[in-house]
Amino acid sequence: xxxxxxxxxxxxxxxxxxxxxxxxxxxxxxxxxxxxxxxxxxxxxxxxxxxxxxxxxxxxxxxxxxxxxxxxxxxxxxxxxxxxxxxxxxxxxxxxxxxxxxxxxxxxxxxxxxxxxxxxxxxxxxxxxxxxxxxxxxxxxxxxxxxxxxxxxxxxxxxxxxxxxxxxxxxxxxxxxxxxxxxxxxxxxxxxxxxxxxxxxxxxxxxxxxxxxxxxxxxxxxxxxxxxxxxxxxxxxxxxxxxxxxxxxxxxxxxxxxxxxxxxxxxxxxxxxxxxxxxxxxxxxxxxxxxxxxxxxxxxxxxxxxxxxxxxxxxxxxxxxxxxxxxxxxxxxxxxxxxxxxxxxxxxxxxxxxxxxxxxxxxxxxxxxxxxxxxxxxxxxxxxxxxxxxxxxxxxxxxxxxxxxxxxxxxxxxxxxxxxxxxxxxxxxxxxxxxxxxxxxxxxxxxxxxxxxxxxxxxxxxxxxxxxxxxxxxxxxxxx
Amino acid sequence: xxxxxxxxxxxxxxxxxxxxxxxxxxxxxxxxxxxxxxxxxxxxxxxxxxxxxxxxxxxxxxxxxxxxxxxxxxxxxxxxxxxxxxxxxxxxxxxxxxxxxxxxxxxxxxxxxxxxxxxxxxxxxxxxxxxxxxxxxxxxxxxxxxxxxxxxxxxxxxxxxxxxxxxxxxxxxxxxxxxxxxxxxxxxxxxxxxxxxxxxxxxxxxxxxxxxxxxxxxxxxxxxxxxxxxxxxxxxxxxxxxxxxxxxxxxxxxxxxxxxxxxxxxxxxxxxxxxxxxxxxxxxxxxxxxxxxxxxxxxxxxxxxxxxxxxxxxxxxxxxxxxxxxxxxxxxxxxxxxxxxxxxxxxxxxxxxxxxxxxxxxxxxxxxxxxxxxxxxxx
Numbered sequence: 097x098x099x100x101x102x103x104x105x106x107x108x109x110x111x112x113x114x115x116x117x118x119x120x121x122x123x124x125x126x127x128x129x130x131x132x133x134x135x136x137x138x139x140x141x142x143x144x145x146x147x148x149x150x151x152x153x154x155x156x157x158x159x160x161x162x163x164x165x166x167x168x169x170x171x172x173x174x175x176x177x178x179x180x181x182x183x184x185x186x187x188x189x190x191x192x193x194x195x196x197x198x199x200x201x202x203x204x205x206x207x208x209x210x211x212x213x214x215x216x217x218x219x220x221x222x223x224x225x226x227x228x229x230x231x232x233x234x235x236x237x238x239x240x241x242x243x244x245x246x247x248x249x250x251x252x253x254x255x256x257x258x259x260x261x262x263x264x265x266x267x268x269x270x271x272x273x274x275x276x277x278x279x280x281x282x283x284x285x286x287x288x289x290x291x292x293x294x295x296x297x298x299x300x301x302x303x304x305x306x307x308x309x310x311x312x313x314x315x316x317x318x319x320x321x322x323x324x325x326x327x328x329x330x331x332x333x334x335x336x337x338x339x340x341x342x343x344x345x346x347x348x349x350x351x352x353x354x355x356x357x358x359x360x361x362x363x364x365x366x367x368x369x370x371x372x373x374x375x376x377x378x379x380x381x382x383x384x385x386x387x388x389x390x391x392x393x394x395x396x397x398x399x400x401x402x403x404x405x406x407x408x409x410x411x412x413x414x415x416x417x418x419x420x421x422x423x424x425x426x427x428x429x430x431x432x433x434x435x436x437x438x439x440x441x442x443x444x445x446x447x448x449x450x451x452x453x454x455x456x457x458x459x460x461x462x463x464x465x466x467x468x469x470x471x472x473x474x475x476x477x478x479x480x481x482x483x484x485x486x487x488x489x490x491x492x493x494x495x496x497x498x499x500x501x502x503x504x505x506x507x508x509x510x511x512x513x514x515x516x517x518x519x520x521x522x523x524x525x526x527x528x529x530x531x532x533x534x535x536x537x538x539x540x541x542x543x544x545x546x547x548x549x550x551x552x553x554x555x556x557x558x559x560x561x562x563x564x565x566x567x568x569x570x571x572x573x574x575x576x
Numbered sequence: 577x578x579x580x581x582x583x584x585x586x587x588x589x590x591x592x593x594x595x596x597x598x599x600x601x602x603x604x605x606x607x608x609x610x611x612x613x614x615x616x617x618x619x620x621x622x623x624x625x626x627x628x629x630x631x632x633x634x635x636x637x638x639x640x641x642x643x644x645x646x647x648x649x650x651x652x653x654x655x656x657x658x659x660x661x662x663x664x665x666x667x668x669x670x671x672x673x674x675x676x677x678x679x680x681x682x683x684x685x686x687x688x689x690x691x692x693x694x695x696x697x698x699x700x701x702x703x704x705x706x707x708x709x710x711x712x713x714x715x716x717x718x719x720x721x722x723x724x725x726x727x728x729x730x731x732x733x734x735x736x737x738x739x740x741x742x743x744x745x746x747x748x749x750x751x752x753x754x755x756x757x758x759x760x761x762x763x764x765x766x767x768x769x770x771x772x773x774x775x776x777x778x779x780x781x782x783x784x785x786x787x788x789x790x791x792x793x794x795x796x797x798x799x800x801x802x803x804x805x806x807x808x809x810x811x812x813x814x815x816x817x818x819x820x821x822x823x824x825x826x827x828x829x830x831x832x833x834x835x836x837x838x839x840x841x842x843x844x845x846x847x848x849x850x851x852x853x854x855x856x857x858x859x860x861x862x863x864x865x866x867x868x869x870x871x872x873x874x875x876x877x878x879x880x881x882x883x884x885x886x887x888x889x890x891x892x893x894x895x896x897x898x899x900x901x902x903x904x905x906x907x908x909x910x911x912x913x914x915x916x917x918x919x920x921x922x923x924x925x926x927x928x929x930x931x932x933x934x935x936x937x938x939x940x941x942x943x944x945x946x947x948x949x950x951x952x953x954x955x
Contacts, residue, residue, distance in 0.1 A: 325910075
């Protein structure tokens with residue numbers, strides 16, 4: 097998500113960048129386009145109006161007119177204001193002095209409360225806590241059953257009975273105390289902000305357990321009404337933060353921008369996929385950068401550091417630079433990458449990837465197939481794919497349950513890949529050398545600049561019929 | 577060190593991307609083809625002979641009207657609910673636009689009234705493009721008819737929007753084979769609940785209903801639907817968890833044929849429209865449901881009234897994948913106006929057929945454009 101918004105901004109900024117001098121008319125034009133882009137992204141109307149007003153005032157200020165690169169200045173102003181709207185700091189979760197820390201989940205029907213509750217429980221668990229879930233959605237048929245099924249997967253207990261929403265949470269709280277669970281997450285029924293009866297009910301739930309954190313769960317696809325809803329929930333419950341769901345869709349997520357601005361509470365967590373691990377704390381700064389088309393490298397690196405065995409990765413990277421990267425290494429690294437979660441989600445964080453590619457979903461089964469093909473090879477074949485002739489290919493296809501065409505496809509791609517990687521490695525080495533001058537003058541294999549030339553060749557002449565690749569690689573290189 | 581990790585990471589990722597290329601390409605060209613087709617042909621009424629549908633490529637299905645049939649179902653659905661329910665039930669939602677409307681009523685036609693109208697429509701999620709086109713036409717009308725007073729302008733706008741929404745909204749029920757109504761949409765819009773409520777109103781009218789738990793992905797989705805089926809006495813068909821949804825729905829069709837049931841209401845798992853594989857899965861579900869003895873009579877896209885501009889993308893992508901025949905607008909009893917369906921009807925020609933107004937079993941009513949436009953501007 098957010099990509100289309102960033103695409104729009106790219107276009108607007110592109111036109112500004114070229115200008116040596118900005119007239120008031122240029123600024124007006126840019127502001128009109130920004131307004132349109134934001135409105136089409138479902139940013140709340142009043143938020144847009146204020147935003148554009150602020151940016152315009154700053155842009156028309158004397159400093160920009162006199163700047164040598166006025167276009168850049170405008171971009172900087174938009175960037176700063178956007179970051180301000182999204183809310184600077186990541187919400188820091190602190191834990192109650194006397195456990196359990198109580199978390200109340202509220203929201204409209206279908207915003208994703210139940211799934212988010214379980215994802216949040218998983219997150220707390222990964223922080224070394226022992227959560228207990230309470231199923232207080234007694235309204236929707238089988239809601240508690242959904243909660244139980246999901247929480248079984250992460251091995252977190254659920255408390256629920258059918259006595260009534262307030263009674264259930266009270267007992268859930270006692271249960272948590274007696275079991276010694278230190279976090280209590282309460283899933284409630286979906287309710288409309290205009291339904292006073294149900295709003296009163298959630299107010300009394302809140303009074304009964306005095307939550308440390310009250311989160312409003314909001315669907316990223318929500319339109320102008322997000323602000324309304326958030327305001328009413330905030331007035332009733334005093335929210336501590338927002339949980340934004342379905343961020344893996346192609347909605348432009350304007351609701352995210354607006355709610356924070358109007359309610360003054362940060363987006364605490366965001367959910368980016370259907371798997372339970374596709375959920376993390378929300379980093380406003382990084383999101384602003386993503387909107388502005390700069391990718392989200394920080395999160396990516398964090399995730400990578402979480403799962404990659406550093407030494408192994410170093411070795412693999414080394415082989416890559418040497419051009420001795422084998423299919424074995426490939427499968428190893430593939431497995432590591434998959435541990436980082438949803439591949440499409442990872443792709444979205446990479447800078448410079450065209451949105452067609454980002455939106456295309458990678459079929460996990462295809463990846464399994466790739467793995468199967470490699471595993472059906474003998475160790476020597478994995479090291480030296482050139483060994484594979486047609487009879488070996490047939491054997492591999494049979495062994496992996498694929499077709500010979502699929503096998504040769506993979507081999508060709510691997511070959512191309514290795515070639516290209518040598519090129520990319522050129523860039524990588526160069527950068528690395530720059531960073532750590534003494535340490536990485538290694539291998540002497542490529543002359544100075546040699547890697548670079550090679551890289552250009554590899555990038556410029558891909559055998560694939562697609563220009564997307566060209567777009568992709570430079571973006572990657574810049575940031576590797 | 578991070579650089580090292582990162583290079584490896586990129587390798588694998590780019591490799592994966594390459595592995596996915598053929599898929600992306602085919603998807604992309606398919607989609608483009610369908611788009612051009614869509615542009616080339618205005619919504620055409622070209623009923624294809626039954627049974628041919630299965631063989632028709634995806635893109636040719638776009639904008640194809642459902643089969644004409646003997647039983648025009650919508651009429652009966654309409655009879656069962658009181659006509660007044662729609663507007664009066666919406667009244668409790670305080671309009672975010674009441675301020676605008678009051679102010680428009682009290683002013684002359686001038687520059688600021690146009691701005692206010694624009695703001696009001698955008699706040700109702702009608703969207704920039706549709707809003708601009710609506711207001712451009714209204715400006716012309718205002719000039720032609722020399723409208724000078726705010727209230728008159730508002731009336732002219734309502735008339736214009738109502739005539740925009742004047743389309744056929746009947747639900748099709750083909751009586752020769754087993755008609756299947758397929759419910760599709762993104763996650764959490766209310767597909768299962770809609771089926772539950774619709775099942776109730778259909779059984780009350782004396783129809784025999786089979787419900788198919790085609791959402792085999794979400795935990796406890798089948799249980800949720802089963803509860804509804806029990807409530808209204810519909811026959812319920814489910815499969816194993818993670819079973820192929822197509823097979824579950826096909827089983828339901830077979831079972832409906834055996835019992836001589838009038839309609840199969842088929843649930844599907846919620847899916848975001850940018851998930852290529854899931855959309856392909858859905859296309860398959862539709863193909864299989866259309867296989868003899870079943871015939872897909874309606875594909876209803878369920879849209880949440882709180883949805884913003886993404887609703888248009890949803891309509892576009894789902895129409896491409898499964899040839900949507902109509903829209904169900906849910907949760908309209910909240911403070912959201914659901915203006916996006918106006919854009920969807922205008923741009924896609926997809927009629928809103930049903931409206932969800934609450935969690936009660938009788939809270940699903942036929943859409944009425946008059947009421948919808950009135951409440952859009954209620955003060």
